[in-house]
Amino acid sequence: MSGGALAGRVAVVTGAARGVGAASARALSARGARLALLGLEPEELERVSARLPGQSAHWHVDVTDHEAMDAVAASVRERFGRVDVVVANAGVAAGGPFADSDPDVWRRVIEVNLIGSAVTARAFLPALLAQRGYLLQIASLAAIVPAPMMTAYCASKAGVEAYAHSLRAEVGHRGVGVGIGYLSWTDTDMVRGADENARLRESRRRLPWPAGKTYPLEPAVERLVKGIERRSTHVYGQWWLRGLQAARGALPVIVAEGGRREMRRFADRPAGPPTGLVGAGGAADERRRGDRRS
Template identity: 70%
Template structure:
């Protein structure tokens, strides 16, 4: 285990910083002396978060899938603070429900934000990280380790960002940049609460085997992420038990296929009755993304 390095005076850029993991992570990094660049879709929320921070901070309104906008943000953050030492690619959205019932645009948007947005963020900030020999943390999920029914877009995107981060680590490690992957199980955020508004999604999750069937508090998970950043870790686990999942991940698709078929058969009548009521992005972050796309006619 690597020794922790001080975050005092370091510059950290956090995407998806208006709420949830991103907001609390920004606050905890600032509490350790880091200067914070807040990046997200909700200017008023970003200003609110910035006002809470005890260190120098700035906020940038940008869609992480917009190459031009993120290049501008990376340039302006570097000009503002003089360097960038840490980048956390945290921005993400989710959609729940059977694949065949999903809205095609929303399904694609999950992959676009979570996977393409992470790559766009990395491309924009890597020049600065190469200069500082810094650290990039890609926030993934338990969904990267194991598939799950009703979560095809989210699982696909988080598996993608995990693989992307592993590839990038091999490419830039010799130049002094460390790349980490952060794994979280169900954690108390707007996204998870939004998913739980769907009765079938909530009950299906509650029927998962322990310890994957519960929602975990946000604070301890973010504390673990901060510790991973301090250690420039290759793997960061928001819940300690996730570390052990890697040892059995090869067996999980078969197990999930068998159990999932049984559960989907159980829920099929209820899914059919509510087919027209699902398909969009979940939670307040999903609503912000949909509002932004509507405003620009996307």
Template identity: 65%
Template sequence: MSSHLPLRGRTAVVTGAARGIGAQLARTLSARGARLALVGSEEAALERVAASLPGEADHWHADVTDADAMTRTARRVAERFGRVDAVVANAGVAAGGLFLDSDPGAWRRVIEVNLVGSAVTARAFLPALLVSRGYYLQIASLAALAPAPMMSAYCASKAGVESFAHALRTEVAHHGVRVGVAYLSWTDTDMARSAEQDSTLRELRARLPWPADRTYPVAPAVDRLASGIERRAHHIYAQPWLRAARLVRAALPTAGARHARRHLPALEPWASGTPTTLLGASAASGAGAGTGAGAG
């Protein structure tokens, strides 16, 4: 396949497609002519998204951390559509709170869904992508570039998926498969809105330097993701300023530590003793393995 992926008639798989970034990306790709395979753990919501799409679409209920379920799903997607041209590993969850007070189960779940789930997704669909010489897009985050306090599991998982995608790219490039990484800052999804309801996270975010202190609209971010998929891009920046952040990433942990030393002492008493919980409506419903990413 060439460096360009015309979407019309192509099959794109989106995990975490029930809401947020995943659902909006499904709508955008469908409007550009792609056939959509939606995967996630919120079956009723997936069905509604699939029914709303203007083009051909189907949905599969699966937990991205379940290797057997994802292998079956990949097989059924290939049977349903005949081929798989692009896979977007978007499913993700987040949890906020001090690591010392974090709930071990919630902390581990973030790593399992975001990092292990992405690897499980890639393993399940890579055989089909090798046949089509297709494209795998890993949704990462500003958190991969700039680790932040009170988001330790999310930052670790997003740094992990970024590194995983870069390593995978080196292994499959000679087969004609391209691998991309997408970076998002805080984007207006249920995950980000849930973080805003946490007083400590809200105050911490408000003290971040511009432009990281803003929450960005979904539609422009997703349009950039879709255009990057069409280009089979190595890197996609949902907010353009993230390109510069990636270029100066070596300085960001030090800058973040200085920022935390200034502001965290005042915020720590608010957060101390509050256990880490999963953020977002899908996490609250117990369906955390299929949520759309977008906290940033």
């Protein structure tokens, strides 16, 4: 897709109620795309949809629910007649030392970020094949750099990166493009929620420039959408992330050494209770799981 080619296309965005998802929807709509917004917060989705300049609709759905996602994919095709772009963005995060983590919260990060991405692709792949469309899988700096106190998030984002590479190899001959979007710390509810964890906040502030900085949302999303227009295999929300790819073989050793120093600093501090999913999106997911249990 060249510039302007998104006009009239149909784009599906998961996790569209806030953050990267909502901003991506706005940028895609501004380029003339019709938007299908998916997420767990119907009121927020409605607000995002109402503010888009172009045609849009929204669906309340958990991306880890196979049957529900299949039904939504059918409903999107019925509503719009086609699907050209899917942005698999839905994600949650939790932080803190692995030994002190809540096993259910740790598992949920993997379920939403990795399994939910695969469920999304499985539901919409027939429509993408029909249109020779494009899937952008949102990964993270965490896929490139394995950070302490982010074991679940790093594992999930490394997983979606590998999965997206594999999927690209499978569907490329059928005309479907698969790209991976990488973002560093970007100003979203998730990152602000992570900063409420004192250990994570302190460790992040000690990272070398430019890794410890929080970056504005809109420029990062603009890069992602330009990558969609170009059907790029790799899209970097911040310029310096591209350079890390060449060095990633050495990064685990470097991070492990730095991590040992950081964790020694926290060794004598009380661990505190396990924390849940961070940010407003994490809270929405917690409510969803609570409603299903009750």
